Amino acid sequence: MGFWKSLFSGTDAPAASKAAPMDRYVGDETDDRTTNRIFFSTERDLDLYELEELCDAVGWSRRPLRKVKKAIQHSFLVVTMWEQRGAQRRLIGFSRATSDHAFNATIWDVVIHPDFQGKGMGKALMKYMIKKLRGEDISNITLFADPQVVNFYRNLGFMSDPEGIKGMFWYPD
Amino acid sequence: MGFWKSLFSGTDAPAASKAAPMDRYVGDETDDRTTNRIFFSTERDLDLYELEELCDAVGWSRRPLRKVKKAIQHSFLVVTMWEQRGAQRRLIGFSRATSDHAFNATIWDVVIHPDFQGKGMGKALMKYMIKKLRGEDISNITLFADPQVVNFYRNLGFMSDPEGIKGMFWYPD
Numbered sequence: 567m568g569f570w571k572s573l574f575s576g577t578d579a580p581a582a583s584k585a586a587p588m589d590r591y592v593g594d595e596t597d598d599r600t601t602n603r604i605f606f607s608t609e610r611d612l613d614l615y616e617l618e619e620l621c622d623a624v625g626w627s628r629r630p631l632r633k634v635k636k637a638i639q640h641s642f643l644v645v646t647m648w649e650q651r652g653a654q655r656r657l658i659g660f661s662r663a664t665s666d667h668a669f670n671a672t673i674w675d676v677v678i679h680p681d682f683q684g685k686g687m688g689k690a691l692m693k694y695m696i697k698k699l700r701g702e703d704i705s706n707i708t709l710f711a712d713p714q715v716v717n718f719y720r721n722l723g724f725m726s727d728p729e730g731i732k733g734m735f736w737y738p739d
Numbered sequence: 740m741g742f743w744k745s746l747f748s749g750t751d752a753p754a755a756s757k758a759a760p761m762d763r764y765v766g767d768e769t770d771d772r773t774t775n776r777i778f779f780s781t782e783r784d785l786d787l788y789e790l791e792e793l794c795d796a797v798g799w800s801r802r803p804l805r806k807v808k809k810a811i812q813h814s815f816l817v818v819t820m821w822e823q824r825g826a827q828r829r830l831i832g833f834s835r836a837t838s839d840h841a842f843n844a845t846i847w848d849v850v851i852h853p854d855f856q857g858k859g860m861g862k863a864l865m866k867y868m869i870k871k872l873r874g875e876d877i878s879n880i881t882l883f884a885d886p887q888v889v890n891f892y893r894n895l896g897f898m899s900d901p902e903g904i905k906g907m908f909w910y911p912d
Binding site for chain 1 (some may be wrong): 802806807809810811812813814815818822835837838839840841842843845847869873878879880881883884885886889892893895896897898899900901902903905906907908909910911
């Protein structure tokens with residue numbers, strides 16, 4: 567079965583991990599020594615330096631942590647993805663969405679650590695985001711995709727410019 | 740000077756209207772009988788039936804008022820536009836934005852009553868939205884524009900697909 571033992575199996579986190587109630591077990595990865603678990607979490611109490619390290623790893627420009635903290639606080643949904651080796655957790659993915667809590671959500675800052683790219687992690691993260699947003703009765707999920715990831719989102723069911731609707735941006739001069 | 744006496748004059752609302760502290764005087768329109776004032780407000784305590792009437796007037800599909808109420812509550816910014824004749828106010832425009840309160844805002848549901856279209860009202864409303872969002876230190880203002888209004892937003896400084904970034908939508912099956 568390759569990398570994943572039970573991706574999207576719907577299995578809950580094993581008892582040992584239930585301390586963090588929002589956590590959700592995704593699957594296992596194995597290396598030479600041990601089996602490592604992959605989890606999602608919607609817990610926002612995040613080490614911002616660890617998040618910055620993740621964003622550094624994919625080459626994003628640094629942003630003031632004060633603003634990152636505020637953005638996380640005021641996002642409708644924040645999903646983190648973790649690799650657990652024994653008692654140690656490592657942040658390997660992140661995404662968040664703004665929303666009006668009723669009709670629309672917009673997904674921002676989707677990132678997977680390069681060590682974990684090409685293994686279906688981004689797809690798993692996005693499916694989890696969609697599932698959570700749908701669970702909150704949000705029917706219009708939107709995002710702004712860089713050209714190199716348009717096909718990635720298309721494969722997840724996102725449509726670009728449906729009925730000619732254009733994503734538009736305004737920046738200060 | 741046509742329709743507006745003092746659009747964007749920066750004048751505050753006259754004393755009589757200061758009861759609603761978020762109101763902002765936009766300008767005057769005149770008809771045969773009297774001078775009517777146009778105001779913006781960021782007050783959210785809105786008659787939802789009046790808003791529904793406005794949206795009906797431009798042919799939008801009706802939405803459950805319970806969800807509209809929730810969306811207004813959870814929007815970062817809600818701007819309404821009013822015509823005041825004597826003691827009577829009429830809702831003539833509406834717009835709102837979701838945001839993470841830090842980096843991004845997305846503008847939704849921009850509407851001007853057909854009786855007031857073609858008079859610079861939409862432009863005034865959007866400029867006010869941008870000014871308020873900029874005042875909150877939001878630098879990335881986004882929206883999804885129907886094809887027939889792409890040029891309207893372009894004239895306000897919005898860019899479509901900058902650097903190939905595509906607006907994408909996911910809808911439930």
